[in-house]
Amino acid sequence: MKVVLIGSGGSAISPDRSLPAILVDDDVLFDCGEGTTQSLLRRMGSLNSLKLVFITHLHGDHVSGLISLIWAMWLRERRTEPITFIGPEKTKDAVMTLLRTVNTPLDEVTVPLEFKEITPGSSYNGVVWTAQSTHSPTCIAYRFERDSVSFCYTGDTAPSKAIAKLATSCKLLIHDSAFPEELAEKAKKSNHSTSVDAARIAKEAGVDILVLFHWSNVNEGKEQQLVNQAKKVFTKQVILARDGLEIGL
Numbered sequence: 132m133k134v135v136l137i138g139s140g141g142s143a144i145s146p147d148r149s150l151p152a153i154l155v156d157d158d159v160l161f162d163c164g165e166g167t168t169q170s171l172l173r174r175m176g177s178l179n180s181l182k183l184v185f186i187t188h189l190h191g192d193h194v195s196g197l198i199s200l201i202w203a204m205w206l207r208e209r210r211t212e213p214i215t216f217i218g219p220e221k222t223k224d225a226v227m228t229l230l231r232t233v234n235t236p237l238d239e240v241t242v243p244l245e246f247k248e249i250t251p252g253s254s255y256n257g258v259v260w261t262a263q264s265t266h267s268p269t270c271i272a273y274r275f276e277r278d279s280v281s282f283c284y285t286g287d288t289a290p291s292k293a294i295a296k297l298a299t300s301c302k303l304l305i306h307d308s309a310f311p312e313e314l315a316e317k318a319k320k321s322n323h324s325t326s327v328d329a330a331r332i333a334k335e336a337g338v339d340i341l342v343l344f345h346w347s348n349v350n351e352g353k354e355q356q357l358v359n360q361a362k363k364v365f366t367k368q369v370i371l372a373r374d375g376l377e378i379g380l
């Protein structure tokens with residue numbers, strides 16, 4: 132399995148990081164923040180291989196790339212193969228509202244848009260298992276499995292026992308790490324995690340690799356410090372997410 136961090140930032144886009152998006156084996160995408168479509172086109176040349184898009188939650192930084200993704204599939208590629216969006220309740224309404232708001236002529240869009248709304252805790256097609264993240268609005272953490280290898284992506288979350296359980300024995304955990312430890316109170320209040328929180332969950336779950344993800348502007352300049360803080364708690368491999376980073380599992 133090849134996992135590519137397409138967008139490694141979070142909250143606000145920065146010169147170095149676009150917003151959350153994770154590509155798996157060129158056919159599955161998790162979240163679609165601003166910057167995703169162009170990165171995918173640069174990497175793959177086309178969006179035709181994309182089949183499933185899993186959305187963690189309906190915050191702007193996780194869905195702000197969906198309009199350009201759908202417009203590129205339609206106008207650039209004239210795609211007629213369906214694409215399926217899986218996400219929490221109201222995902223369909225949110226995506227369709229986004230498209231209507233920007234005056235998308237829906238009867239001319241060539242690509243069939245399919246939606247499957249799921250509740251946290253459920254699974255989808257034997258491909259993903261989920262848990263509820265500690266975040267608002269409702270956010271789904273995903274465990275994805277293919278060829279007996281699995282990884283877990285938390286979406287946005289405060290430290291969560293449910294996620295530790297979901298990620299048990301995964302090879303890789305991609306965890307919210309939006310704040311440094313000295314802003315732990317702020318992280319808790321906004322339902323995000325510090326790198327130490329992420330490390331504690333990685334340790335509890337017994338994963339092999341932890342990726343510190345959803346890197347926000349308050350972390351800028353503190354990269355090594357946050358990695359070191361995490362390594363004190365989680366002694367296996369800790370990786371700081373960056374755009375374009377490929378992880379082979």
Ligand SMILES: [Zn+2]
Binds near residue numbers: 287
């Ligand atoms: Zn976010």
Ligand SMILES: [Zn+2]
Binds near residue numbers: 188266267
């Ligand atoms: Zn969020």
